Amino acid sequence: MDYFTRKRVAAIMAELQPAEDVIVMGWVRNRRDSKNLVFLSLNDGSTLNNLQIVIDNPGEVADLENIRLGAAIRVAGRLIPVPEREHKIELHPGEIRLVGECPKEYPIQKKRHSFEYLRDIAHLRPRTNTFGVANRFRSKIAYAIHKFYQDRGFFYVHSPIITATDAEGAGEQFWVTTFDLDNIPINEGKVDYDKDFFGAQTFLTVSGQLEAEIMALALGDVYTFGPTFRAEKSNTPRHVSEFWMIEPEMAFCDLDENMQLAGEFLMYLFEYALGECSEEMEFFNRWIEKNRISTLETLLKSKFEIVTYTEAVEILKKAKKKFEFPVDWGVNLQAEHERYLCEEHFNSPVMVKDYPKDIKAFYMRLNDDDKTVAAVDVLVPQIGEIIGGSQREERLDVLKKQVELFGVNEETLWWYYDLRRYGSVPHSGFGLGFARMLMYMSGMANIRDVIPWPRTPRSAKF
RNA sequence: GCCUCAGUAGCUCAGCUGGUAGAGCAAGUGGCUGUUAACCACUGGGUCGUUGGUUCGAGUCCAGCCUGGGGCGCCA
Structure with missing residues (x-):
């Protein structure tokens, strides 16, 4: 051949x-x-x-x-x-x-097609200019992610896809079962999961973080880069049901050090795209969104502003701009608030840290004020949140209180407790949505166009 | 889940206040010694998303459903 x-x-x-x-x-x-x-x-x-x-x-x-x-x-x-x-x-x-041979009814013509049309022929769209570029870009940036961490001595962890851990509160997870759904074993009025394949209720993972913590507390610096699943019926250009996440996890690392690494990581990817993916970036800049290259170049020269959540709320309250959702201490920041902070107030990427504990997850480290946790969101212009991270609660007694407060099912967390029982250390990590990063760098407006086979509610063709 | 817009030829769309459809590109045929989203001429091609209703008459008005886009929420 x-x-x-x-x-x-x-x-x-x-x-x-x-x-x-x-x-x-x-x-x-x-x-x-x-x-x-x-x-x-x-x-x-x-x-x-x-x-x-x-x-x-x-x-x-x-x-x-x-x-x-x-x-x-x-x-x-x-x-x-x-x-x-x-x-x-x-x-x-x-x-x-x-x-x-290719019969004349070949659905791709020598002209521009709408992205919506091409989504219906997702098996042929990689043969178009835009999707050829998008897929090659995806591969190169995936490589850059590995290179960033491997060069820093991190180890790559394959976290499990099937898990018994209910990481962030049930409801949003896909259930994994081999039960005949027309004939589910019942014991005393409840589903008898003991009879299911794994002898327990299992899900598709929503995050590899908890398992990454296991490895970080043994290998020191690790990262996961794999698929995660969310069963939320979100219908937006930024959400899909199956997506890849990058989740570094570092032992002996506090929130500020975590934030520094997150900043270096983002800058590395922007620099890699501009330097090593010039064919793709020039294509995006010309056909997808003008100014994509200059936007990334400007971002590379800027510094991350750092504010606490409390400071951010004060800034937003003083803002002359009218928001659809009012701001008050204790509520989650909306996309419009995040965009105001980095696009109008600071005009640069922003890290917001120390969020009220009630609006964040159970595993985040409680600050000394007893009201906030050591969490951080990294916000960039045009997109808003691109990274979410935290220092993890390493104190067993505090963690147990948080688990109780959040009403998380304790039974599946025994091993997570053990990590705090045996040689516990402060550790931190963050999560970056791979496809969202690709959207941001390329200017592609819909996440379904940077994922070759996007899964969304009511759609899993191909 | 809520709000909103759209569904007419293979694709992208037009079709005003109701009188059964049109353009560009694509396809087919012919022409052209250098084109590059080639060009020029001609030809073929549509039960107007679907079900029902109003009407003498519905692409056009009304209702339900299906599909897709956008906005919001949830987040990555």
Whole structure:
């Protein structure tokens, strides 16, 4: 099949060198005919760029009538640089072979399609410019995430996908069972989970954090990067039911140190995108959202402002702007409040810390004031919250009180308590939604377009 | 879950106060020695999301349902 001898278009475009007997394989993106000349644009997925194929003997090419938009072909021939032309280099074939025919009802045309239409043909949309770029970008940024942590001595943890732990309060989790749903075992009026596959009630995980804490208290610095699931019936351009999260967890690390790492992490990704993903960033900047590059560049030069929740509430109360939701100490900050803080008041990314304990999770460390917890939200212009993190409660007695206060089911947390019982240490971590980060860096407005197979309420096609 | 907008040709849309449909692109045919979202000419293509109602008559008005977009909440 010439898999190892064929040349990738990305390499051809990078080198721009003449060569004989070059083999390329890919899909036809465009075809233009004149009487004695046919031009094909070939894309092999390795880059946004198409390779120009110039056929100057169309009468002699077999199957030429079937080499149309979408068809898979193999071309062998001579590479000729043409620096004066827009496409810089072209391939003059000695042989063209039709590998896979493409009927004319192929749903992707050589024009712009709406993202909504392409979502209905999610199996074909990676063949478009935008989704090719988006998927290559996704891969590169995933690599950058690993590189950031691995370079700092963090270990990668695969936290479990099936869990018995009810991490943040039930209701929003998918249940995992092998019960016949038409005939569920009942014992004394209640579902008998003892008869289920795992002998207990189990869920798809909503976070790898609790398990990451296990590893952090053994390996020191760890991170998870894997899928999580939320059964919330959210219907917005920012929510999906299945998404990947990055969750670093560090032993002997307090909230301020946690915040410093979060800031360095974000800056690293922005810098990586600008430096190592120039093809993708230039595409986003041109076709998806102008100023994406300058926005990231500005962000790179700015510093994170740090305020406490209490200070943030004071700022918002003094603001001349009218908010739809009134601000008062004790209520959660709304998206409009978060955006005011970083877009209008500070005009920079902001970290808000020390939230009232009642609006945050049970595992967050109680501050000395007994009213707030050591939590942080990182806010960026246009999006609002992009990272949520905290120092974890490492004191067993305090943790038990919080669990009781929040009404969390204690039975499945015995091992979590053990971590505090045996050699407990202060530790911290945060969570970053991978797809939301991709949205922010690319300017793509809908999360369903940065995830290849998005799962949302009433939709799990493909 | 609440609010709001939309569903007309393969795609993107137009269709005013009700009189059974139109454009651009795509497709097909022909033309053109260099095109690059190629261009020029011609041709074919629609039970107007769905069910019911009002009416002599519904793409157009009314109600329900389905699907999709946006806003809000929940969050990442």
